[in-house]
Amino acid sequence: MNKTPLLIYTHSDYSFIWPALIDLVNKNVELEIHFAYDKTFKDLEKHNIPINWIKHVYDDSMIWTDRIATILNEIDDEYVLFIHEDWLPTNKVTNVVVNNMAMFMEKNKIDYLLSYAHISTTSIQEGIPTDYDDYFFYKEKSHIFQPAIWKTKTFKEFSNTLKKGKNQNEDEDCLNFMGSKKCFSVQNIKTVTSLRTTNSLFFPHMHALSQGLWNFTKYPQLKELLNSYDIDTDSRGIHSWWELDTQ
Numbered sequence: 001m002n003k004t005p006l007l008i009y010t011h012s013d014y015s016f017i018w019p020a021l022i023d024l025v026n027k028n029v030e031l032e033i034h035f036a037y038d039k040t041f042k043d044l045e046k047h048n049i050p051i052n053w054i055k056h057v058y059d060d061s062m063i064w065t066d067r068i069a070t071i072l073n074e075i076d077d078e079y080v081l082f083i084h085e086d087w088l089p090t091n092k093v094t095n096v097v098v099n100n101m102a103m104f105m106e107k108n109k110i111d112y113l114l115s116y117a118h119i120s121t122t123s124i125q126e127g128i129p130t131d132y133d134d135y136f137f138y139k140e141k142s143h144i145f146q147p148a149i150w151k152t153k154t155f156k157e158f159s160n161t162l163k164k165g166k167n168q169n170e171d172e173d174c175l176n177f178m179g180s181k182k183c184f185s186v187q188n189i190k191t192v193t194s195l196r197t198t199n200s201l202f203f204p205h206m207h208a209l210s211q212g213l214w215n216f217t218k219y220p221q222l223k224e225l226l227n228s229y230d231i232d233t234d235s236r237g238i239h240s241w242w243e244l245d246t247q
Helices: 012-028 064-072 095-108 152-161 172-179 222-227
Strands: 006-009 033-038 054-058 079-084 087-089 112-114 135-140 148-151 183-188 205-207
Touching: 006 012, 006 064, 012 033, 012 087, 012 222, 033 064, 054 064, 064 152, 079 095, 079 152, 095 112, 095 148, 095 183, 112 135, 148 152, 152 172
Parallel strands: 006 033, 006 079, 033 054, 112 183
Antiparallel strands: 079 148, 087 205, 112 148, 135 183
């Protein structure tokens, strides 16, 4: 099997979070990195994007799904781990674990694998054991966009079929489309009611922003982390309701 790279989609409007993103990816992610940004951005050099990251430039006059399709056409790998720039890796993301996930997908003809699951899923299934203690695979009805490993062919089909903006990628059309595909998740069954994202098996992370607001309520440690990179955490509000029962 080929390697499974990490594809980071970003826009220069969110370059304020790049210092944290770049450093945390460099510290934690072993995978090959693809970094996609808009062609209108002129100051890439000052952000010290690592020279070994593979850069992709998209036309931001295109709708979001067309941008993704253009980027995916430049990636030859069978599977790709996808995030936007505000999903910050907080622990190791290894080739061994990610490729193990991709092999499970290949063996079982799975199109999409989410990096965590909800108790509404785990409470009604026994789950399929992974090679890692307490982590199980679960069948999902559809998708939650990220972080997830996508079969690249399926991701291309999604992007070429559905003409959607970034904030529409989980709307009814998209859910119905992915509901026709084979979708799974992987979750630590012992922590499903307390930890889901921060102890994800293949992409442990904190999601920094929801609807343009900081997720400091969900992740109390996030503000200190961002401040350590001199990121302005005071000029936008705080999100107060997204999945506050778990980290």
